[in-house]
Amino acid sequence: MSDTPTYRIILAKLGLDGHDRGIRVVARILRDAGFEVIYLGLRQTTASIIAAAEEEDVDAIGLSMHNAGHMTLAPDMLAALKDADIEIPVILGGIIPDDDVQPLLDAGIAVVLGPGAPAEDVVASVRSAIETAPSARL
Amino acid sequence: MSDPVPSNAASNPDASEPAQTQARRQWEEASARTPLRNIPFETMSGVPVDGVYGDAPYPGQYPYTRGVHANMYRSRLWTMRMFAGFGTAHDTNARFKDILKNGGSGLSTAFDMPTLMGRDSDSPWSRGEVGRAGVAIDTLDDMLDLFADIDLSGVSTSMTINGPAAVLLAMYAAAADHTGVDRASLSGTIQNDVLKEYQAQKEYIYPPRPSVRIITDMMQFTASEMPRWNSISISGYHIREAGSTAAHELAFTLANGFAYVEAAVAAGLDIDDFAPRLSFFFNAHNDFFEEIGKFRAARRIWARWMKERYGAQNEKSMMCRFHTQTAGVSLTAQQPEINIARVAVQAMAAAIGGSQSLHTDSFDEALALPTEKAARIALRTQQIVAHETGVANVADPLGGAPYVEWMTDEMERQAEAVFDHLDTLGNGSILEGVYAGIDNGFFVGEIAEAAYRYEREVNEGKRIIVGVNDFTDGDEERHTEILRIDAKVEEEQLARLAAVKQSRNDADVTDTLLRVTTAAAESGENLMPHIINAVKARCTVEEIGDAMEKEFGRYIEPAVI
Numbered sequence: 001m002s003d004t005p006t007y008r009i010i011l012a013k014l015g016l017d018g019h020d021r022g023i024r025v026v027a028r029i030l031r032d033a034g035f036e037v038i039y040l041g042l043r044q045t046t047a048s049i050i051a052a053a054e055e056e057d058v059d060a061i062g063l064s065m066h067n068a069g070h071m072t073l074a075p076d077m078l079a080a081l082k083d084a085d086i087e088i089p090v091i092l093g094g095i096i097p098d099d100d101v102q103p104l105l106d107a108g109i110a111v112v113l114g115p116g117a118p119a120e121d122v123v124a125s126v127r128s129a130i131e132t133a134p135s136a137r138l
Numbered sequence: 139m140s141d142p143v144p145s146n147a148a149s150n151p152d153a154s155e156p157a158q159t160q161a162r163r164q165w166e167e168a169s170a171r172t173p174l175r176n177i178p179f180e181t182m183s184g185v186p187v188d189g190v191y192g193d194a195p196y197p198g199q200y201p202y203t204r205g206v207h208a209n210m211y212r213s214r215l216w217t218m219r220m221f222a223g224f225g226t227a228h229d230t231n232a233r234f235k236d237i238l239k240n241g242g243s244g245l246s247t248a249f250d251m252p253t254l255m256g257r258d259s260d261s262p263w264s265r266g267e268v269g270r271a272g273v274a275i276d277t278l279d280d281m282l283d284l285f286a287d288i289d290l291s292g293v294s295t296s297m298t299i300n301g302p303a304a305v306l307l308a309m310y311a312a313a314a315d316h317t318g319v320d321r322a323s324l325s326g327t328i329q330n331d332v333l334k335e336y337q338a339q340k341e342y343i344y345p346p347r348p349s350v351r352i353i354t355d356m357m358q359f360t361a362s363e364m365p366r367w368n369s370i371s372i373s374g375y376h377i378r379e380a381g382s383t384a385a386h387e388l389a390f391t392l393a394n395g396f397a398y399v400e401a402a403v404a405a406g407l408d409i410d411d412f413a414p415r416l417s418f419f420f421n422a423h424n425d426f427f428e429e430i431g432k433f434r435a436a437r438r439i440w441a442r443w444m445k446e447r448y449g450a451q452n453e454k455s456m457m458c459r460f461h462t463q464t465a466g467v468s469l470t471a472q473q474p475e476i477n478i479a480r481v482a483v484q485a486m487a488a489a490i491g492g493s494q495s496l497h498t499d500s501f502d503e504a505l506a507l508p509t510e511k512a513a514r515i516a517l518r519t520q521q522i523v524a525h526e527t528g529v530a531n532v533a534d535p536l537g538g539a540p541y542v543e544w545m546t547d548e549m550e551r552q553a554e555a556v557f558d559h560l561d562t563l564g565n566g567s568i569l570e571g572v573y574a575g576i577d578n579g580f581f582v583g584e585i586a587e588a589a590y591r592y593e594r595e596v597n598e599g600k601r602i603i604v605g606v607n608d609f610t611d612g613d614e615e616r617h618t619e620i621l622r623i624d625a626k627v628e629e630e631q632l633a634r635l636a637a638v639k640q641s642r643n644d645a646d647v648t649d650t651l652l653r654v655t656t657a658a659a660e661s662g663e664n665l666m667p668h669i670i671n672a673v674k675a676r677c678t679v680e681e682i683g684d685a686m687e688k689e690f691g692r693y694i695e696p697a698v699i
Binding site: 015016017018020021024025027028029031037039040041042067068069071072073095097114115116118119120 | 251254257263265271339341380381467470472505506507586590603606620623695698699
């Protein structure tokens with residue numbers, strides 16, 4: 001375990017969506033797997049997340065969406081990261097209909113984790129997204 | 139902790155009549171006073187059945203463990219109140235009419251996320267969210283569209299809204315005024331339970347104390363102007379959905395109820411004036427007997443606390459009347475049709491548990507808002523329980539079953555431990571204990587830990603979720619027809635809002651908003667008349683909300699996991 005680097009990940013929800021059961025569970029899963037979780041929580045904006053990403057020098061951003069706003073908000077996040085010249089993977093979880101997954105991946109989301117994704121998959125997906133990102137430090 | 143047989147004292151003409159016999163006689167007298175539905179109360183095979191079996195206290199008798207009315211569903215079935223809302227007010231109006239046509243007996247309004255959070259459709263926060271999670275309501279004109287051609291004096295309407303509840307209630311009253319309907323004839327419920335927002339649903343606007351003041355203003359307003367209106371639906375549903383145990387759902391809900399009682403009494407209201415119109419809202423989850431025990435314990439606890447701790451004398455103040463919704467969180471995206479079976483079992487638990495009103499979820503709701511067909515199947519599920527299973531023939535049919543009585547006692551025991559903790563935390567006040575628990579993360583922490591425990595159990599295979607961690611064949615045929623909200627909805631609503639802002643009188647807007655802020659600053663002043671005036675001037679949900687925020691400030695949740 002000691003040679004696994006400690007990755008830092010922001011966990012946040014964009015927009016008005018208040019369904020935070022999932023993101024709080026993911027926070028615990030990642031914390032227990034050795035990640036350093038920077039929990040921003042509810043009602044964040046792309047600006048507040050970018051500010052935290054810069055200040056905290058994180059390896060990834062995890063967003064959770066349950067309000068059917070993902071086709072607007074996920075691209076918003078990607079655009080904001082591009083504008084700020086930040087190249088870190090964005091992992092998306094929540095209620096994402098199957099038909100929307102590929103378009104989101106095509107748009108640049110690194111991973112989409114659906115409802116019921118087991119803890120091991122969450123950890124493995126986040127790790128893999130970080131380690132295979134173009135800007136990954138190895 | 140099980141129920142004592144009611145004492146012989148008051149109405150016993152024959153002092154030697156055993157208490158049990160007297161209670162049964164009193165139940166029969168109460169039963170005869172309320173008309174029954176005009177159907178034979180028989181099994182499918184034609185065997186006549188009695189209204190209740192087993193021991194006292196009977197339904198309609200303190201502490202109401204066995205039900206709040208003597209006849210329960212023999213007199214009136216639970217209200218089949220299907221939650222609906224999406225798109226514009228016009229879209230939802232059409233769905234409301236479908237529901238009424240299909241046999242739904244009450245309306246229940248789901249608002250979109252911007253409206254729930256007190257934001258207008260043109261707020262930067264609302265982008266991508268207008269009309270998606272429910273119906274978009276910005277001004278009184280939207281409310282008028284929502285209930286177009288629906289006689290407000292002839293329906294019972296529930297509105298699921300919390301942070302901006304005062305504004306939506308004002309709009310409903312104003313809509314009644316506009317259509318010539320007497321406010322006193324309005325029947326329904328507004329959720330208006332802000333305490334659980336800080337604990338679970340997170341749809342708060344202002345901090346806890348000013349938010350509770352708004353609620354007591356609304357309770358006072360409805361007590362005098364809308365006596366058939368339930369001013370609050372004290373909710374456990376969301377607490378459970380956030381991950382709590384059944385016992386904590388029960389305990390946190392009733393504690394919030396006690397908190398509102400204390401707040402209202404402190405605001406000068408007489409307990410027996412407002413308490414009869416407090417209502418509750420519980421979850422119906424998968425563990426059939428745990429849920430039934432929970433519902434029964436809720437009634438017993440509420441009655442005892444209202445009578446013994448808070449001194450209520452009107453028996454209606456002691457009755458825990460509740461709406462139930464089947465557990466949304468139990469629905470799986472995998473093999474969605476099997477959710478129909480889950481909902482049927484959950485609906486049975488609610489009916490056997492004596493719920494006054496029921497919403498059954500649609501099978502596709504793990505994926506999106508329901509399609510019309512899925513919503514219809516959900517309503518039919520309730521109708522099957524009501525008309526085909528026989529559970530409505532007998533009140534509290536599982537009363538006396540050893541497991542169910544034990545479960546009722548156990549739920550009560552666990553809840554009392556929580557009340558004890560909050561009472562201590564609040565130095566003898568549950569209201570103060572709840573405020574403290576919100577501030578120190580007690581509720582949020584308990585709920586998150588329970589959610590995490592559950593997730594680990596599922597992960598480790600200790601808890602089977604059919605279709606998710608076992609019996610997964612069939613997932614490849616995952617149904618893809620889901621409700622999609624057209625992006626045009628947002629455009630339409632923005633155009634509508636712009637038109638209202640164009641045509642309204644700006645001076646009236648400024649003036650009425652100022653009066654709302656002034657009223658907010660005076661704790662003895664009831665906000666409702668001022669909000670109603672603002673609503674009639676076509677002020678928006680957000681404008682009125684901001685007018686109060688000037689005085690109350692905005693709540694930000696501590697970012698602690």
